[in-house]
Amino acid sequence: MNDQRDPSPAGQLPKTIVLVGLMGAGKSCIGRRLAARLDVPFVDADFEIEKAAGLTIAEIFEKYGEAYFRDGERRVMTRLLQGEPCILAAGGGAFMDADTRKLIKDKALSLWLRAELDTLVARTKGRSHRPLLNSGDPRETLQQLMDTRYPVYAEADVAVDTGLDNPNVTASRALDALEKHLGRSLDAAP
Numbered sequence: 001m002n003d004q005r006d007p008s009p010a011g012q013l014p015k016t017i018v019l020v021g022l023m024g025a026g027k028s029c030i031g032r033r034l035a036a037r038l039d040v041p042f043v044d045a046d047f048e049i050e051k052a053a054g055l056t057i058a059e060i061f062e063k064y065g066e067a068y069f070r071d072g073e074r075r076v077m078t079r080l081l082q083g084e085p086c087i088l089a090a091g092g093g094a095f096m097d098a099d100t101r102k103l104i105k106d107k108a109l110s111l112w113l114r115a116e117l118d119t120l121v122a123r124t125k126g127r128s129h130r131p132l133l134n135s136g137d138p139r140e141t142l143q144q145l146m147d148t149r150y151p152v153y154a155e156a157d158v159a160v161d162t163g164l165d166n167p168n169v170t171a172s173r174a175l176d177a178l179e180k181h182l183g184r185s186l187d188a189a190p
């Protein structure tokens with residue numbers, strides 16, 4: 001997870017695009033591709049939170065608890081949404097915070113990467129950096145999170161289905177959906 005923000009202007013992108021969706025939906029993977037296609041910086045909110053705290057997300061949860069993490073997440077999202085337009089991958093819980101959600105709605109365009117349970121389970125398997133999935137049965141946890149979060153993620157401006165297929169194809173679908181929503185072309189490619 002690298003901060004790839006650079007000082008160049010953000011091309012044709014009118015606003016930051018915030019990728020929302022559950023852990024394992026591919027927000028970073030698709031986000032990087034979208035940023036490359038649009039020639040704008042890619043910013044990963046989780047990485048920015050870790051940088052600001054000087055701790056990994058797992059360490060923040062362990063030392064200070066989830067509420068503390070959410071406060072930091074809200075502050076970092078607020079700062080990032082004040083910057084130049086970029087592709088911003090939010091942590092899976094960011095859009096669930098009413099203040100952060102309102103800020104995203106006011107300042108950015110939100111794109112929900114909607115994935116089925118099997119995709120999320122496959123994509124998060126064997127990885128230990130996500131504290132919410134480190135105890136209990138990850139499949140059950142993800143199902144519960146789908147139940148509570150999907151109705152809220154559905155408030156995003158644009159929704160795109162994502163699975164285990166080629167991420168370049170999903171990125172193209174996401175770009176098409178964004179262009180349809182905006183009513184104009186965004187692709188920076190010549």
Ligand code: S3P
Nearest residue numbers: 022023024046091092093130131
């Ligand atoms: C979380 C998702 C994680 C990270 C933290 C909490 C969540 O980000 O912010 O572990 O509440 O869904 P990713 O969605 O990028 O994995």
